[in-house]
Structure formats: structure tokens, C-alpha cells
Amino acid sequence: MDADAIIIGAGACGLMCAVQAGYLGKKVIILEKGSKAGAKILISGGGRCNYTNLFATDEQFISGNKHFSKSAFTQWTVADTIVFFETYGIRGKEKTLGQLFPEDKNAKAIVDLFAGLCEEMGQEIRCDTDITDIIKEENSYTVVYQRSGKEQRLRAGKVVIATGGLPIPKMGATDFALRFARKNGLNIIETAPALVPLTITGKEEDWYAQLSGNSVFVEISNERISFEENILFTHWGLSGPAVLQISSYWRAGETININLMPQEDISELIEEERKFNGKTLLSTLLNRYYAKKFTDALGKFMPLGKQVASLTKSEMEAIHTTIHLFRVKPAGDKGYDKAEVMRGGIDTAELSSKTLECKKLPGVYFGGECVDVTGWLGGYNFQWAWACGFVIAQGI
Numbered sequence: 001m002d003a004d005a006i007i008i009g010a011g012a013c014g015l016m017c018a019v020q021a022g023y024l025g026k027k028v029i030i031l032e033k034g035s036k037a038g039a040k041i042l043i044s045g046g047g048r049c050n051y052t053n054l055f056a057t058d059e060q061f062i063s064g065n066k067h068f069s070k071s072a073f074t075q076w077t078v079a080d081t082i083v084f085f086e087t088y089g090i091r092g093k094e095k096t097l098g099q100l101f102p103e104d105k106n107a108k109a110i111v112d113l114f115a116g117l118c119e120e121m122g123q124e125i126r127c128d129t130d131i132t133d134i135i136k137e138e139n140s141y142t143v144v145y146q147r148s149g150k151e152q153r154l155r156a157g158k159v160v161i162a163t164g165g166l167p168i169p170k171m172g173a174t175d176f177a178l179r180f181a182r183k184n185g186l187n188i189i190e191t192a193p194a195l196v197p198l199t200i201t202g203k204e205e206d207w208y209a210q211l212s213g214n215s216v217f218v219e220i221s222n223e224r225i226s227f228e229e230n231i232l233f234t235h236w237g238l239s240g241p242a243v244l245q246i247s248s249y250w251r252a253g254e255t256i257n258i259n260l261m262p263q264e265d266i267s268e269l270i271e272e273e274r275k276f277n278g279k280t281l282l283s284t285l286l287n288r289y290y291a292k293k294f295t296d297a298l299g300k301f302m303p304l305g306k307q308v309a310s311l312t313k314s315e316m317e318a319i320h321t322t323i324h325l326f327r328v329k330p331a332g333d334k335g336y337d338k339a340e341v342m343r344g345g346i347d348t349a350e351l352s353s354k355t356l357e358c359k360k361l362p363g364v365y366f367g368g369e370c371v372d373v374t375g376w377l378g379g380y381n382f383q384w385a386w387a388c389g390f391v392i393a394q395g396i
């Protein structure tokens with residue numbers, strides 16, 4: 001045997017798995033397709049890496065089996081993530097909504113930490129490898145790969161598939177895990193881009209485009225979920241945290257509801273204003289809550305130049321509906337080029353929730369984004385990847 005386990009993919013899950021296995025005295029070799037480890041960690045959180053979320057529970061994850069992640073999150077908690085990084089001098093600072101970033105360091109410090117620990121522990125990371133086959137033997141697996149034009153082989157009792165999801169193909173994302181699963185008869189939950197901007201086309205496109213760069217705090221919702229965060233208007237539609245969050249719950253053809261003033265009631269605000277200063281223009285009132293450009297754009301739906309005292313009942317109703325039930329029907333999403341994660345993946349029914357070992361392929365483990373567990377925006381997906389890395393390291 002060349003190692004206790006071969007880990008495929010030097011990303012968040014694979015690197016954490018290698019380090020945790022090292023603590024337990026287990027030798028692993030990581031095979032990475034790219035030229036360096038942790039490429040996605042490096043670009044995460046705008047280069048600052050939102051590495052966990054203080055409020056993470058299994059509730060912020062989408063999966064065919066919503067209970068599946070519970071075991072991993074019990075074995076490796078948010079506190080474990082915080083202590084792990086603090087032990088090596090990376091202290092966390094909450095930015096907003098529980099999102100933890102390194103206080104005075106960046107994403108590179110996180111990748112350097114893993115690379116350094118792997119080196120110290122003798123956990124080898126072999127980059128620029130192209131895996132061509134995984135051959136099952138009686139009590140082991142042989143991984144066949146090409147490197148520098150030569151075919152090479154590694155044999156180990158366990159194989160860990162931690163090759164991530166499909167987003168950002170130009171960074172080397174592959175469908176390796178999905179192909180391997182399909183070839184071995186494992187079920188896959190349909191995949192799609194998630195945490196992804198949504199596009200608007202047709203006659204409404206110009207209305208959104210004129211607001212490009214403007215952001216508004218909203219409540220965004222559909223029948224499944226709601227989020228209170230900012231939306232960002234762009235030349236092609238909508239982005240910003242609220243839109244990324246709802247995109248993971250959106251299906252093509254569906255309409256999304258946006259409450260443009262979640263913390264106030266526009267009808268009450270107008271009634272109040274009427275009592276004391278009925279001559280206030282509707283635009284003046286709205287400008288207290290929105291940037292002028294956004295108020296001006298709302299002129300398409302309401303009489304901005306009218307005094308609040310003279311608004312008719314039907315105008316009041318239209319204003320209320322526009323502000324509190326603004327309905328958007330996206331044309332589509334920006335696809336894997338712009339998605340932060342992939343929804344769907346290896347069906348959790350194929351895996352043990354306690355160990356992440358594949359039931360049909362003993363000795364093979366799947367972890368991280370390739371599994372049908374998708375987190376919200378805000379550090380949740382790394383928490384899942386670290387937890388998988390830890391759990392798998394116990395089993396290999």
C-alpha cells in the first residue's frame with residue numbers, strides 16, 4: 001500500500017481530511033488536478049474567506065434528506081472550526097449575520113496553513129494529476145493517473161472523493177465525482193447552479209439595467225423560504241446576497257416576491273404624513289428611505305409627483321403592492337461561471353451520514369460540495385466541507 005487513503009481534490013474538504021488524518025497518524029496522498037491546492041479557498045469571500053458561520057446548524061442546508069448533515073455537524077462543530085484556526089493564529093471576526101472571516105489575515109493564510117500542516121505531517125499533495133481510473137481490488141483501490149505525460153498508480157485501502165462542484169469551470173472545476181458516481185451506479189440528485197445571480201430579459205430588462213449598481217435592503221421570498229438582505233441591480237438583472245440566497249430555492253419559470261420596505265409599512269407612512277403634512281410629495285417621502293435613483297425608477301409604477309394628501313384609494317393600493325409585493329420573474333440564472341456552489345450532487349442515500357462512506361462501495365468516501373448538501377451564503381459551505389473532512393478522516 002502507498003498510503004492509508006488517496007484523497008482526490010486538494011480543496012477545503014480534502015485538505016482538512018489530510019490534516020485530521022495526520023493527527024491520527026494516518027498517511028494520505030492528495031491528488032489534485034490543478035497546479036495548486038485550495039484554489040477556491042483563495043478566491044472565497046473576495047479573497048478573505050468567510051470560513052464559517054457562528055449560527056450554522058443543519059437548518060441552513062438544502063438536501064434531499066434534511067437530516068443527513070446532522071451527524072457530521074455534531075462531530076465537527078462551528079466551535080471546532082474556530083478553535084482549529086485559532087490554534088494556528090487565525091482568529092475570526094464576525095462581519096455580519098454570523099459570517100466569520102480571519103480578523104487580520106486573508107484566504108491565503110488559510111491555504112498556507114493547510115499546505116504547511118500537510119508538509120509537516122508528510123501528507124503529500126501531488127498537483128497537475130489527471131485521474132484516468134479507480135480500480136477496485138479485494139481490500140484496496142488502485143488510482144491510475146497521468147502526471148507529466150506518464151501513467152502512475154497509487155494503491156490504498158480507502159479513496160476519498162473531494163473534487164467539489166461544477167461552479168467556475170475556468171478554475172478547473174470538474175464533474176469527476178458525478179461521473180465516478182454514475183459509472184458505479186450511484187444515484188445523483190439533479191445538479192444546478194446555486195448562490196447565483198438571476199437574469200431579467202424582455203421588456204423589463206431596461207428598468208433593471210437603469211438601476212445597475214444600486215442596492216436596496218429587502219425581504220425576498222417564495223413559497224419555500226424568505227431572506228432579509230440586500231439586492232443589487234445589474235445590467236442583466238439582479239444579484240446581491242438576498243438574490244444569491246433565494247436563487248438556491250428558485251426553479252426556472254417561478255416568480256419571486258420582493259418586499260422593498262420590510263421594516264416599515266408604506267401605507268402607514270403615507271397616512272402619518274397626511275396627518276401632519278399632506279403637501280409632501282410622494283417622491284419626497286420615498287427619498288427618505290431610498291436613493292433618489294431608485295425612487296425615480298419607482299415612478300414607473302406610482303405617481304411620484306403627487307402630494308400624499310391627494311393620492312386616491314386605488315393609487316394607495318398600487319403603491320402598497322409595488323413596495324411590499326414587488327414580483328420578479330427571472331429569465332434564468334448566470335450559470336456555473338458565476339455560481340458560488342452547486343445544488344444537488346451525490347444522493348445522500350448512497351452514503352452513511354456518520355462516516356460519509358459509500359454504502360455500495362466500501363472504502364470510498366464522498367465529502368464537500370459534490371454531495372447533495374448545499375449551504376446558504378455566509379460561510380456555511382466551508383463549514384460543511386471542514387466537517388466532511390474531519391468525519392472522513394476518522395473513518396479512513
Ligand code: FDA
Nearest residue numbers: 009011012013033044045050163164176368369379381382
Ligand atoms: P473545492 O472546490 O474546495 O475543492 C475541490 C478540489 O478538487 C479543487 O482543488 C479541484 O481543483 C479539485 N479537483 C476537481 N476535479 C478534480 C479531478 N478530476 N482530479 C483531481 N482534483 C480535482 N463558501 C463559504 O463557505 N464561504 C465563502 O466565502 C465562499 N466564497 C466563495 C466564493 C466563490 C467565488 C466561489 C466559487 C465559492 C465560494 N464558496 C464559499 C463555496 C466554497 O468555495 C465551496 O463550497 C468549497 O470550496 C467546497 O469545498 P470542496 O472541498 O468540496 O471543493
